[in-house]
Amino acid sequence: MTIVKKLIPVLCLVLLAFEGNAQQSQRKEKRTEKNKKIDALIKQEEEGVLIYRKQTAFGLQLRSNGYGLFLEIGRRKTPRWTNVYAMELTEVKHPKEEKGSNNNGTFNNSYIYGKINNFYQVKLGFGREYILGQKGNKNGVAVIAFGQGGLSLGLLRPYYIDIQEGPDKRAVKYESADSLKFLGISSSPILGSSGIGKGWNELQVRPGAYLKFGLRFDFNRYNERMQAVQIGFSLEGYGQGIEQLVYNDPKKLFLQLHVAYVFGGRKG
Secondary structure: HHHHHHHHHHHHHHHHHHHHHHHHHHHHHHHHHHHHHHHHHHHHOOOOOOOEEEEEEEEEEEOOOOOEEEEEEEEEEOOEEEEEEEEEEEOOOOOOOEEEEEEEOOOOEEOOEEHHHHHHHHEEEEEEEEEEOOOOOOOOOOOEEEEEEEEEEEEEOOOOEEEEOOOOOEEEOEEEEEEEEOOOOOOOOOOOOOOOOOHHHHOOOEEEEEEEEEEEEEEEEOEEEEEEEEEEEEEEEEEEOOEEEOOOOOOOEEEEEEEEEEEEEEEE
8 A cells, every 4th residue: 555655646747747748749739730821821922812801991982973982891701702791972973064153253152053952872782702813922913803782872962052132142952932043044143052061951862772893903912901993883773763953854773884992901
């Protein structure tokens, strides 16, 4: 019994030593695997391969009928496919808009002749991106195709102009009571646009839907950053016609081209 009691501490020390060596070996294997993954990611980045888990993109776009901006949140699903959640705000101009101006010594302001409403679009959508071609190297360009679709809310803000009535000025919009004054067919001279602050309390909402497709050319040399030029087209449709300009029929469908500058970041 005495010998057994003496051997127990020795056996415990031996077991602890084996366990310590085993844990150290496991930690070493984990470090080795981690280093291999890091080396592989570095190699892929040097070769121009886009590697990320999620991305955030901001865009400023010029459209054939206006301008806008957008925000996109992406989650990569496969090496080439990414799911995208998008939000976009645009203003749509009528192709027949013409500016008028007055300068009577007191006011010098331009206005859009016969404009009924300012037309804005707020879009919420879902889409997918597909990497057609990787950069090839850090200085290359990745080509990405995308498609989106979702809800488009058309917002109509009445367009006001200022007219001179005696010693005072008054803001008027296109309606039966002031239609002649609005169009300048009266003795009340038009002074100019009332400005962007007028009409927000009279917003009208037109629900609709949109589709958007295009190509993105990412030229940033760093994988964790995004810097790209985007070209494409979009189509919006509304159940009710959008009134923008007098003597022109309200439109329900809007098709336009766009070019955008896109920037943002990626996380692995």
